[in-house]
Amino acid sequence: MNMGSFTQQFLQQIINGLSLGSIYSLIALGYTMIYGIIKLINFAHGDIYMLGAFIGFVATTKFQMSFLPALILAMVGAGLAGIIIERIAYRPMRNAPRIAVLITAIGVSFFLEYTMILIATPQPRTFPAVFSPTVYHFAGLVVNNQQILILVSALLLMAGLTYIVNHTKAGQAMRAVSFDPDAARLMGINIDRIISMTFALGSALAAAAGVLVGIYYNSIDPLMGTMPGLKAFIAAVVGGIGILPGAMMGGLIMGLVEAMVSGFFSSTFRDAAAFAILIIILLYKPSGLLGKNVKEKV
Amino acid sequence: MQTGKKLLAILCLGTMLAGAVTGCGKSGSSAKEIKIGGNLEMTGTGASYGKSSQNGIKLAIEKINGQGGVLGKKLALSVADNKSEAAEATNAMQKLISQDKVVAVIGPSISSCVIATTAVNAGAKVLDISPLGTNPKVTVDQNGKTRAYNFRTCFIDPFQGTVMAKFVKDTLKAKKVAILVDNSSDYSKGLAQYFEETFTKNGGTIVAKESFLQKDTDFKATLTKIQATNPDMIYVPAYYQEVGLIVKQARELGITVPMAGGDGWDSAKMPEIAGKAALNKTFFSSLYSPEDNTPMNKEFVAAYEKAYNEKPDVFAALSYDSTLLIAEALKKAGEVNSAKVAAAMAEIKGLEGVSGKVTFDAQHNPVKSAFIIEYKDGKQSFKTKIEPK
Numbered sequence A: 001m002n003m004g005s006f007t008q009q010f011l012q013q014i015i016n017g018l019s020l021g022s023i024y025s026l027i028a029l030g031y032t033m034i035y036g037i038i039k040l041i042n043f044a045h046g047d048i049y050m051l052g053a054f055i056g057f058v059a060t061t062k063f064q065m066s067f068l069p070a071l072i073l074a075m076v077g078a079g080l081a082g083i084i085i086e087r088i089a090y091r092p093m094r095n096a097p098r099i100a101v102l103i104t105a106i107g108v109s110f111f112l113e114y115t116m117i118l119i120a121t122p123q124p125r126t127f128p129a130v131f132s133p134t135v136y137h138f139a140g141l142v143v144n145n146q147q148i149l150i151l152v153s154a155l156l157l158m159a160g161l162t163y164i165v166n167h168t169k170a171g172q173a174m175r176a177v178s179f180d181p182d183a184a185r186l187m188g189i190n191i192d193r194i195i196s197m198t199f200a201l202g203s204a205l206a207a208a209a210g211v212l213v214g215i216y217y218n219s220i221d222p223l224m225g226t227m228p229g230l231k232a233f234i235a236a237v238v239g240g241i242g243i244l245p246g247a248m249m250g251g252l253i254m255g256l257v258e259a260m261v262s263g264f265f266s267s268t269f270r271d272a273a274a275f276a277i278l279i280i281i282l283l284y285k286p287s288g289l290l291g292k293n294v295k296e297k298v
Numbered sequence B: 001m002q003t004g005k006k007l008l009a010i011l012c013l014g015t016m017l018a019g020a021v022t023g024c025g026k027s028g029s030s031a032k033e034i035k036i037g038g039n040l041e042m043t044g045t046g047a048s049y050g051k052s053s054q055n056g057i058k059l060a061i062e063k064i065n066g067q068g069g070v071l072g073k074k075l076a077l078s079v080a081d082n083k084s085e086a087a088e089a090t091n092a093m094q095k096l097i098s099q100d101k102v103v104a105v106i107g108p109s110i111s112s113c114v115i116a117t118t119a120v121n122a123g124a125k126v127l128d129i130s131p132l133g134t135n136p137k138v139t140v141d142q143n144g145k146t147r148a149y150n151f152r153t154c155f156i157d158p159f160q161g162t163v164m165a166k167f168v169k170d171t172l173k174a175k176k177v178a179i180l181v182d183n184s185s186d187y188s189k190g191l192a193q194y195f196e197e198t199f200t201k202n203g204g205t206i207v208a209k210e211s212f213l214q215k216d217t218d219f220k221a222t223l224t225k226i227q228a229t230n231p232d233m234i235y236v237p238a239y240y241q242e243v244g245l246i247v248k249q250a251r252e253l254g255i256t257v258p259m260a261g262g263d264g265w266d267s268a269k270m271p272e273i274a275g276k277a278a279l280n281k282t283f284f285s286s287l288y289s290p291e292d293n294t295p296m297n298k299e300f301v302a303a304y305e306k307a308y309n310e311k312p313d314v315f316a317a318l319s320y321d322s323t324l325l326i327a328e329a330l331k332k333a334g335e336v337n338s339a340k341v342a343a344a345m346a347e348i349k350g351l352e353g354v355s356g357k358v359t360f361d362a363q364h365n366p367v368k369s370a371f372i373i374e375y376k377d378g379k380q381s382f383k384t385k386i387e388p389k
Helices: A006-038 A045-061 A067-093 A098-120 A145-167 A169-179 A181-186 A191-217 A226-239 A244-264 A267-284 B002-029 B047-066 B086-099 B111-123 B157-170 B186-201 B220-227 B240-252 B270-274 B295-308 B314-333 B338-346
Strands: A135-138 A141-144 B033-040 B074-081 B104-106 B127-130 B150-152 B176-182 B205-212 B233-235 B259-261 B282-286 B351-353 B356-358 B370-376 B379-386
Touching: A006 A045, A006 A141, A006 A145, A006 A169, A006 A191, A006 A226, A006 A244, A006 B220, A045 A067, A045 A098, A045 A191, A045 A226, A067 A098, A067 A191, A141 A145, A145 A169, A145 A191, A145 A244, A169 A181, A169 A191, A181 A191, A226 A244, A226 A267, A244 A267, A244 B220, A267 B205, A267 B220, B033 B047, B033 B086, B033 B314, B047 B074, B047 B295, B047 B314, B074 B086, B086 B104, B086 B111, B104 B314, B104 B338, B111 B127, B111 B150, B111 B186, B127 B314, B127 B338, B157 B186, B157 B233, B157 B259, B157 B282, B157 B370, B157 B379, B176 B186, B176 B220, B186 B205, B205 B220, B220 B240, B240 B259, B240 B270, B295 B314, B314 B338, B314 B351
Parallel strands: B033 B074, B033 B104, B104 B127, B127 B150, B176 B205, B176 B233, B233 B259, B259 B282
Antiparallel strands: A135 A141, B282 B370, B351 B356, B370 B379
């Protein structure tokens, strides 16, 4: 144990912060995509993340799947759940006041949490060790293969998403719908299908985060989505809600700030710092770090 | 005419309802069974505690009913879920007392939940016994006065913190200790406070004091900070769900020093969450060991294994003893009267349970011995026993 030097401690905290932050980023992406397209803060998003973790859990324990198939199954499963939730709970509310849809989202969140408690019992489950943890030491720093896995998977998924949104026809349609749904419809875009697709993509990313967290912390439970969901929401707002690179950046900032605050000040202030960032951003740059100030037409 | 008819109808309906309500009340009190309430952690972070408690209480009730019950009546259990939260524990207590009309309540086991419920059961003059609420305030109010209707089956935090401080100093020979506390729990803060007092009084130094909150999952930042202070040992008086993750992440960061905590560490989930190898060199103070050799305990362990296919943990054992204590108090009181049962409970001396003999002191705390348990390759093994002063 020779962790005395400040630089070493600082670098170690960056490693800790990045692995936590990439999880927040993955969840925040879903929040931001859904907000971007139908202006809904989907409070059930944290529970989709939980659902993904549970699908991954069943896949690895009951069907003895290895990491990659389990991850894909969880993403597909949660993607379908996202489509179904949108179809049943949000689509009929498409033209309702926004507050009504927001309340519906909270309802969906509780529905998912307590249905899972009913099915899986509230006891925390232990995620099987899909990877035997290997610890690498270099220059006094400690990194394990799970942290690398989280970071690499998160980056790959984000790169994939960026490609889909920017370089495919469906992505172009998504951007069009988010920009102006009515004009998009006039151009012959099937809005319902694009919205379903957005939910599927966002939910799949959250599910991936769920599986990665299951492997990393190896403990999952039906209420695990509440706090990360909230933090990811802040991350999305910090980066500029509706903006994809903003969500990634916001997530990493949140992870790093939490690690630095608990590492160099006091762990008690960690959550306070996270929420303080939200307040500061809302006060001084309400559209987020990467957001542009758009004047609302009256 | 029409309004007259409506009035008559409302009157009729009112009388019918009133009849129904009083009818219900009567059938509750004239039943041939005595209801005991279980204000238990069936869901939430302490979910495994509630399940074990329920198992223990059921086993005790079966045994008592098999021997003819109490006061010629059978015992029955009604359970209310407190979701491991203080606010829900209060609701559960209200439900048990006003709807289920129980004569006495067992639980909650989480100190902060019991402290929240004390006003409810004291107001209704219903006895509550907490199997594992170890914080001093569970039976004593802020002015130092004993709560007349609150008891516990476990020893209190000062004792757990003191015992562990002695063990760490004398057996582990540690001089510099870091403390990591669950800031959302009275239990955790209580243990830490008494540990620190005893440890520094005996010449030890506390090199770091950090905290976290219930349901946190990432502790690496805090642990990295603790690591930089080079402690000989880390004291983490918290509950198994977070502790399991803390031990796992500490070992991943290369922290190899012993770690220790209180009875919140006692759960079959610990080896699963932390990993068997990571748990080596960890210790906790406990109220019970299934390896204890008393005849009564052997019989209990055998019956429990037969019924539930697992070894009883401390929650099962102490809830079992809590049920025996209530039955004894009922016998002493001679009638099913909550207030009299509470008075009788305070008089109990030397009642043998599976976790040792129970005598209540003036603060309604039992005087009994403590166990230190060590995790070895994921299995709990009995290390040493520390007697009360």
